[in-house]
Amino acid sequence: MSSSTVIDKKIIMKRFHSPKTVIARFVAKRTIRSATLWALFFAIYVASKAIGFVDTYPTAVARQKVAETFSNNVGIELMLGKAPRSGNTGAYVAWNTLAVMVIFGSIWAVLLAAKYFRGEEDTGRWELMLAGQSTARGAAMNNLAGLGSSLVVFFAILAIAFSAIGRSKGVDFTTSAAMFLALATVLGIVMFLLIGALASEIMPTRGRAAAVATTVLAISFILKAIGDVTSFNWAINISPLGWVENLKPLAGSHLIWLVPIILSCLILAVFTIYVAGKRDLGAGIISDQDSKKANFRLLGSPYWANLRLTRSNITGWLTGITVAAVLYGLMTKSAAQAFSQSKGAKHLLNSLAHQAQHSTILIFLGVVFLLQMTIIMAYVASAVSAARREEAEGLLDNFLVRPYSRLKWIGGRLMLIILVALSAGALTFISLFLATAYQHDNIATNLLLGACVNALVPAAITLGIGVLAFGFIPRMSAFFAYGVIVWSFLISILSSGISINHWILDTSVLNQIVLAPAVNPNWATDIIVLLIAAILCLIGVLRFNRRDLASL
Amino acid sequence: MNKNDIAIKTTGLTKRYGSVVALDHLDLEVHRGEILGYLGPNGAGKTTTIRSILGLIKPTSGTAEIFGIDSQQNKVLAHSRLAYVPGESIFWPSLTGAETLHLLGKVHGQIDPKYQKELIKRFKFEANKKVRTYSKGNRQKINLIAALSTRAELLIMDEPTTGLDPIMEQAFKQSVLEAQANNQTVFLSSHILEEAEALCDRVAILRSGKLVELGTLAQMRHLSAVSIQATFEGVPPNISHIQGVSNAIVTGHQLSCQVRGSIEPLLSVLSAAHPKTLLSREPSLEELFLSIYGDGEVNQQAIG
Numbered sequence: 109m110s111s112s113t114v115i116d117k118k119i120i121m122k123r124f125h126s127p128k129t130v131i132a133r134f135v136a137k138r139t140i141r142s143a144t145l146w147a148l149f150f151a152i153y154v155a156s157k158a159i160g161f162v163d164t165y166p167t168a169v170a171r172q173k174v175a176e177t178f179s180n181n182v183g184i185e186l187m188l189g190k191a192p193r194s195g196n197t198g199a200y201v202a203w204n205t206l207a208v209m210v211i212f213g214s215i216w217a218v219l220l221a222a223k224y225f226r227g228e229e230d231t232g233r234w235e236l237m238l239a240g241q242s243t244a245r246g247a248a249m250n251n252l253a254g255l256g257s258s259l260v261v262f263f264a265i266l267a268i269a270f271s272a273i274g275r276s277k278g279v280d281f282t283t284s285a286a287m288f289l290a291l292a293t294v295l296g297i298v299m300f301l302l303i304g305a306l307a308s309e310i311m312p313t314r315g316r317a318a319a320v321a322t323t324v325l326a327i328s329f330i331l332k333a334i335g336d337v338t339s340f341n342w343a344i345n346i347s348p349l350g351w352v353e354n355l356k357p358l359a360g361s362h363l364i365w366l367v368p369i370i371l372s373c374l375i376l377a378v379f380t381i382y383v384a385g386k387r388d389l390g391a392g393i394i395s396d397q398d399s400k401k402a403n404f405r406l407l408g409s410p411y412w413a414n415l416r417l418t419r420s421n422i423t424g425w426l427t428g429i430t431v432a433a434v435l436y437g438l439m440t441k442s443a444a445q446a447f448s449q450s451k452g453a454k455h456l457l458n459s460l461a462h463q464a465q466h467s468t469i470l471i472f473l474g475v476v477f478l479l480q481m482t483i484i485m486a487y488v489a490s491a492v493s494a495a496r497r498e499e500a501e502g503l504l505d506n507f508l509v510r511p512y513s514r515l516k517w518i519g520g521r522l523m524l525i526i527l528v529a530l531s532a533g534a535l536t537f538i539s540l541f542l543a544t545a546y547q548h549d550n551i552a553t554n555l556l557l558g559a560c561v562n563a564l565v566p567a568a569i570t571l572g573i574g575v576l577a578f579g580f581i582p583r584m585s586a587f588f589a590y591g592v593i594v595w596s597f598l599i600s601i602l603s604s605g606i607s608i609n610h611w612i613l614d615t616s617v618l619n620q621i622v623l624a625p626a627v628n629p630n631w632a633t634d635i636i637v638l639l640i641a642a643i644l645c646l647i648g649v650l651r652f653n654r655r656d657l658a659s660l
Numbered sequence: 661m662n663k664n665d666i667a668i669k670t671t672g673l674t675k676r677y678g679s680v681v682a683l684d685h686l687d688l689e690v691h692r693g694e695i696l697g698y699l700g701p702n703g704a705g706k707t708t709t710i711r712s713i714l715g716l717i718k719p720t721s722g723t724a725e726i727f728g729i730d731s732q733q734n735k736v737l738a739h740s741r742l743a744y745v746p747g748e749s750i751f752w753p754s755l756t757g758a759e760t761l762h763l764l765g766k767v768h769g770q771i772d773p774k775y776q777k778e779l780i781k782r783f784k785f786e787a788n789k790k791v792r793t794y795s796k797g798n799r800q801k802i803n804l805i806a807a808l809s810t811r812a813e814l815l816i817m818d819e820p821t822t823g824l825d826p827i828m829e830q831a832f833k834q835s836v837l838e839a840q841a842n843n844q845t846v847f848l849s850s851h852i853l854e855e856a857e858a859l860c861d862r863v864a865i866l867r868s869g870k871l872v873e874l875g876t877l878a879q880m881r882h883l884s885a886v887s888i889q890a891t892f893e894g895v896p897p898n899i900s901h902i903q904g905v906s907n908a909i910v911t912g913h914q915l916s917c918q919v920r921g922s923i924e925p926l927l928s929v930l931s932a933a934h935p936k937t938l939l940s941r942e943p944s945l946e947e948l949f950l951s952i953y954g955d956g957e958v959n960q961q962a963i964g
């Protein structure tokens with residue numbers, strides 16, 4: 109080619125419209141899809157509950173009867189809150205779905221907030237945008253606006269869906285009631301989104317921000333649970349999740365509880381924006397020391413280094429698991445008493461544990477173990493994701509370019525994860541044992557121990573599937589590891605409303621694992637699940653040993 | 661040659677990503693004690709080569725050996741003979757520089773602590789700060805110091821001076837020459853030609869995954885073009901059609917180009933246009949690069 113190129117002196121710049129809102133639009137664009145998906149899922153969930161209820165209990169008498177039963181099931185009330193006394197379909201549906209939607213939605217919102225308020229910054233992308241136009245405060249406002257607009261879409265979908273459900277035959281609740289249910293759901297989620305945002309401004313890293321916000325969520329859940337099942341009813345009124353429960357949509361609608369919710373949202377938003385302007389980019393208000401004397405403890409090998417680098421994280425998980433177990437343990441007596449005094453005790457019909465000998469405490473403990481089981485699964489999923497993140501960011505390269513084998517690295521990782529999970533089981537056992545012994549509940553030790561072992565099985569399968577994904581599709585490791593939990597819950601939640609093909613039901617780990625100690629653990633199933641988990645791990649490890657390291 | 665005298669040997673080393681051939685049948689030998697420059701523009705396949713040699717990625721076909729050890733089959737043993745400096749240094753933000761160096765040394769298995777201290781001084785490295793506070797260049801220093809202080813027989817470096825300031829680049833050059841004096845072998849991937857020119861005994865040039873040149877700088881010069889610069893009273897003549905001419909650039913009254921093979925046809929055109937000045941010299945590596953990669957691309961640019 110021998111053409112002559114002449115460069116024109118006129119320079120034409122591309123201008124982007126309204127640079128002041130560029131981050132907001134960027135964030136909105138990237139979050140609107142997951143908001144839509146969650147909203148659609150919640151809509152299906154509520155619809156399945158409503159239709160299921162109307163189908164199963166077609167007459168008003170039957171509904172009244174079942175309402176009494178529910179209002180006496182302390183395990184279910186621990187999770188969902190005080191059951192409505194009336195057999196009104198709307199009240200039942202709202203009670204049955206609101207807590208679940210707010211908790212799942214809040215976890216999503218917290219992760220989203222940490223991602224946009226912290227993650228983009230941790231990876232340096234924000235600096236590019238800030239260098240362009242905005243101030244840190246402007247960026248925070250932009251972020252809030254972006255996430256806010258996704259939540260507006262979220263609200264709109266819920267409002268429309270709930271109104272449609274309310275109009276369907278037999279369900280019958282008004283459009284304004286449906287809007288209120290949607291509003292209660294969204295406001296609960298917004299509160300935790302803002303808690304996540306503020307934590308992101310205060311904490312030095314994205315991981316810690318998410319941890320702090322999730323801890324607040326866990327504490328509000330426990331406070332609310334205490335208020336719901338013990339005589340410390342006031343505990344509900346100091347928990348953000350409790351405020352949402354107190355709104356009682358479709359069952360009286362107590363508008364007054366909008367006041368603390370909206371007020372705390374405003375305060376959190378103002379604080380977030382204020383703090384954003386107060387700190388240096390990337391520093392956080394609570395920052396670590398930047399310079400210190402070297403401490404070579406636990407830096408002799410990758411295995412110990414991993415322990416040192418994750419010890420505060422592990423301590424956090426184990427503390428959370430122990431505190432939860434102690435609190436639940438201390439609730440057993442009072443929950444059992446509240447139950448035995450109720451007149452509906454005789455009607456007890458528990459769909460979760462129908463083949464059990466119905467000792468109330470055991471049923472209650474069954475639900476407690478379900479919650480502990482979930483937290484341990486979540487730990488395992490987070491640990492698998494962390495291993496993958498270490499590879500993606502290139503930290504793993506530092507070991508593998510040196511004389512250190514991949515098998516040793518992944519083996520060390522797995523060993524630590526298993527040790528922490530076992531410790532979590534042991535701490536749960538000890539806490540519940542001491543707490544129930546202290547109240548003279550007379551729970552047989554072997555029952556508790558069996559339930560603890562049983563509760564670790566789902567964690568094993570989470571690990572197996574996570575490691576398998578890590579071996580074959582590393583970029584999807586986190587998706588699959590957390591997916592095991594979400595999928596199992598989706599199936600369990602949906603199957604309680606609509607009938608689901610038993611093949612699909614069988615894919616849910618929670619469907620395989622019984623709620624010990626309410627039911628005797630099915631050890632044969634447990635062993636098979638453990639074996640499958642071990643094989644999946646092994647295949648994943650061997651594949652990882654031979655595959656390309658993959659960056660982000 | 662004895663197996664132990666060949667530090668790196670690749671045979672038909674190939675890496676494909678779907679339809680992209682990142683590395684195409686690379687046959688290369690790096691001799692013990694030499695500094696080999698591995699040059700190529702971005703995306704040529706330098707990093708792919710190094711990651712395949714290290715066993716971080718699995719080649720589609722072909723083998724790589726480190727001192728005769730197959731580096732895919734026996735990674736740990738192969739790695740015990742080498743130290744590696746990547747182009748991008750990523751470390752744990754909450755550890756300090758000193759702590760990171762300690763950990764990396766432990767994983768390698770042995771270091772020369774006295775030399776490490778000397779390197780910390782030479783690179784003006786502030787080891788007591790947390791990694792999160794370091795700039796890119798400071799993080800790069802950790803990898804340089806960690807690798808050099810192992811005194812490994814083979815140093816593999818992938819654009820190691822990214823982010824270093826000119827003074828630190830000087831310190832880097834000194835350290836590489838020290839390593840060579842210590843009978844270590846250096847495989848230096850770079851796109852900074854001046855660096856390669858100053859350090860390397862031989863250079864290999866990679867283009868789109870293929871090895872296009874391999875030899876000493878002297879050999880390459882012989883193979884390649886001569887640089888010509890000329891100035892004229894009026895408009896320089898059009899030379900782009902002349903056999904062997906490449907990279908012709910006209911700036912006002914000045915013309916510069918490279919020519920391969922016989923320079924007679926060019927000289928006759930130039931002298932017919934009555935040049936005011938005429939300068940010919942051996943090309944720098946930079947110009948060598950352009951004459952290799954310029955082919956088929958833009959040969960003449962007029963800026964006016």
Ligand SMILES: Nc1ncnc2c1ncn2[C@@H]1O[C@H](COP(=O)(O)OP(=O)(O)O)[C@@H](O)[C@H]1O
Nearest residue numbers: 677680682700701702703704705706707708709
């Ligand atoms: N993981 C990957 N997936 C797909 N293509 C890749 C991947 N890694 C590298 N490539 C491609 O391989 C080629 C060589 O890349 P690289 O070795 O990084 O070049 P260099 O280090 O010389 O700049 C480039 O075209 C790049 O896009």
Ligand SMILES: [Mg+2]
Nearest residue numbers: 706707747818
């Ligand atoms: Mg590269």
